[in-house]
Amino acid sequence: MSNKPILVTRSSMPPYDEFINEIMPIWDSHWLTNGGEFHQTLEKKLTEFLQVNNISLFTNGHMALELAFQALNLSGEIITTPFTFVSTTHAIVRSGMTPVFCDINCMDYTIDVSKIERLITEETVAIAPVHVYGNVCDVEEIEKIATKYNLKVIYDAAHAFGVQYKGKGIGNFGDLSMFSFHATKVFNTIEGGAITYSNSEIGKKLNRLKNFGIKDEETVDIIGANAKMNEFQAVMGICNLRHFDEEIAKRKVVVEKYREILSVIKGIKTLGQFKDVKSNYAYFPVIIEPEIFGESRDDIYNRLKLHNIFARKYFYPITNTLDCYKEKYSANNTPIALDISKKVLTLPLYADLPLDDVERICKIILN
Numbered sequence: 001m002s003n004k005p006i007l008v009t010r011s012s013m014p015p016y017d018e019f020i021n022e023i024m025p026i027w028d029s030h031w032l033t034n035g036g037e038f039h040q041t042l043e044k045k046l047t048e049f050l051q052v053n054n055i056s057l058f059t060n061g062h063m064a065l066e067l068a069f070q071a072l073n074l075s076g077e078i079i080t081t082p083f084t085f086v087s088t089t090h091a092i093v094r095s096g097m098t099p100v101f102c103d104i105n106c107m108d109y110t111i112d113v114s115k116i117e118r119l120i121t122e123e124t125v126a127i128a129p130v131h132v133y134g135n136v137c138d139v140e141e142i143e144k145i146a147t148k149y150n151l152k153v154i155y156d157a158a159h160a161f162g163v164q165y166k167g168k169g170i171g172n173f174g175d176l177s178m179f180s181f182h183a184t185k186v187f188n189t190i191e192g193g194a195i196t197y198s199n200s201e202i203g204k205k206l207n208r209l210k211n212f213g214i215k216d217e218e219t220v221d222i223i224g225a226n227a228k229m230n231e232f233q234a235v236m237g238i239c240n241l242r243h244f245d246e247e248i249a250k251r252k253v254v255v256e257k258y259r260e261i262l263s264v265i266k267g268i269k270t271l272g273q274f275k276d277v278k279s280n281y282a283y284f285p286v287i288i289e290p291e292i293f294g295e296s297r298d299d300i301y302n303r304l305k306l307h308n309i310f311a312r313k314y315f316y317p318i319t320n321t322l323d324c325y326k327e328k329y330s331a332n333n334t335p336i337a338l339d340i341s342k343k344v345l346t347l348p349l350y351a352d353l354p355l356d357d358v359e360r361i362c363k364i365i366l367n
């Protein structure tokens with residue numbers, strides 16, 4: 001028990017000197033926020049890195065998602081999944097829309113595209129799928145459905161920074177994609193987020209919405225919020241981006257070690273490499289089948305905790321069972337999501353997690 005605690009993740013940080021050198025000019029400019037020099041630099045670098053047409057930075061991913069819904073002027077029903085972080089569902093409801101929960105598929109836990117059409121009503125205006133764990137939704141089928149029914153598509157790509165599908169940056173699919181740059185995500189700006197988009201009119205609106213709806217000094221024509229990314233966040237992003245590829249390469253080694261040990265165990269399901277996907281190795285979820293493995297997810301979660309290892313039950317409980325939503329929804333409508341949420345455990349994963357620790361974590365799981 002002398003071991004230092006191992007948490008599910010550890011925030012990436014650039015070398016101290018690199019960050020300090022980079023922020024030094026702020027002491028000359030005294031320009032701390034409101035679309036400063038570093039903000040502009042980060043937008044440019046991210047547009048290139050993510051291979052997208054446009055990006056707009058935000059103070060966090062959640063506000064980015066709320067303002068994305070507002071920028072599209074949406075009201076009515078929106079089809080989404082409950083197997084996600086609560087932010088997705090909250091953003092929909094706080095934007096005045098009604099979430100309609102679609103089940104997930106049991107291959108990669110993204111939205112089950114075969115179940116979307118039956119949920120479409122007169123009120124449906126959009127689909128908000130989640131690239132959960134960085135797994136790519138069936139973007140082609142979603143686009144077909146959206147075109148057929150004239151629906152907008154807003155991806156929650158909070159987990160998918162750096163992911164590519166068929167050689168294309170993941171932020172190019174749908175009308176808009178939201179990325180989170182929270183400290184716990186693969187790429188961070190401490191807190192932060194972004195929307196990628198191709199329609200420049202939407203972009204103008206997004207940029208006003210994050211700054212109180214201000215058009216110019218004397219004109220405020222939409223009811224905006226304050227969700228601007230500040231210069232310190234932008235500098236953190238600029239520095240972290242320099243090391244991103246290196247971090248992902250290290251994460252890959254950790255994931256491969258986990259897979260090597262756990263993928264052969266009966267009753268434990270791990271995810272493999274998906275076709276046409278360049279992965280970001282953001283999370284390592286495993287599914288524990290209690291009847292086959294002999295122990296439940298919670299048994300393993302608790303045993304790891306006794307050893308000072310803190311895995312997380314991402315995503316349990318699913319959002320349609322949370323206190324603030326359970327009156328209005330039944331989890332029985334999303335049986336796969338409900339089942340997976342009770343069996344899933346997300347294991348510690350970060351670039352500098354020693355392989356010895358990975359082996360030790362696996363040993364404790366296998367008891």
Ligand SMILES: *Cc1c(COP(=O)(O)O)cnc(C)c1O
Nearest residue numbers: 060061062085087158180181182
């Ligand atoms: C982290 C996260 C968000 C919210 O992002 P923040 O930057 O923390 O506001 C939204 N959706 C999902 C799926 C997330 O994991």
